Amino acid sequence: MAEQIIALAFVLIGATVLAIYGLRHRETPPGMRAYPLFRALSDEVGRVAEEGKTIHIALGKGGLASSDALTSVAAIQSLSALFDLSAAYDAPPLITTGDPTLFLLAGDWMRRAYARIGNAARYRPLFVQFAAPTPTTYAAMAATYFFDGGLSSNIMLGKFGQEVSLLAEATQRSHIHSMGGTTSLEGISALYPALSSDQFVMGEDLFAGATEVIQRSPYWASLAAHDILRWLTIAGIVVAMIVSIVYGGG
Numbered sequence: 001m002a003e004q005i006i007a008l009a010f011v012l013i014g015a016t017v018l019a020i021y022g023l024r025h026r027e028t029p030p031g032m033r034a035y036p037l038f039r040a041l042s043d044e045v046g047r048v049a050e051e052g053k054t055i056h057i058a059l060g061k062g063g064l065a066s067s068d069a070l071t072s073v074a075a076i077q078s079l080s081a082l083f084d085l086s087a088a089y090d091a092p093p094l095i096t097t098g099d100p101t102l103f104l105l106a107g108d109w110m111r112r113a114y115a116r117i118g119n120a121a122r123y124r125p126l127f128v129q130f131a132a133p134t135p136t137t138y139a140a141m142a143a144t145y146f147f148d149g150g151l152s153s154n155i156m157l158g159k160f161g162q163e164v165s166l167l168a169e170a171t172q173r174s175h176i177h178s179m180g181g182t183t184s185l186e187g188i189s190a191l192y193p194a195l196s197s198d199q200f201v202m203g204e205d206l207f208a209g210a211t212e213v214i215q216r217s218p219y220w221a222s223l224a225a226h227d228i229l230r231w232l233t234i235a236g237i238v239v240a241m242i243v244s245i246v247y248g249g250g
Contacts, residue, residue: 037181040199044177045086045091049089057156059075059158060072060102061135062099063100072099078157086110090122092127095128096141103129110127136166139164139167143170147170164180165191168190171194179200181205
């Protein structure tokens, strides 16, 4: 009973802090963590457009009907500014997916980016492709695009396993600028040696992409809630352990 009361107290304290935080911070809060990768995504559009080449975006295998749906949605939200700028330049990225539902979502986001600037007729659906249904085949198929000379940048965001090492290896051999992030331990272990720290996000940091790109108060409040709840959880575990030792010893 004591542990439950303590946990409830932490939840109430956390909710109060978050409410105050959301009311007071309308701009980007000072001292928040920075994610260079997300801020660099839009710069890739201009650089690639000047070279007359294309960005490849690998969204992985996180289908909307799977437990990895939120990872895929977070990845696409992180790319929203890139989609808008690509539509403005009329330089659409080549988007590959390993799941048909994710293919439909990515295509819809790119189409709407063109529609927002009143140029929906210029949207080219062939730039969004469902490469293959199995992870290894998907990565192998996507990697073949790096050898035709038309790509200058590679972005890997979403749900990946060890198969993402095929993409990373292909970009290194083709001397293509690469960046990315994923949430699975297998994908992190494959990407960590291949990407520099400022071009890589891992685990829960992937969900901060929309905050960095959209720069609105609700997103900052969401990221702050994420951090506060993490520390409250850690503190709750520590307090529960101390209470268990004290009452157990008594």
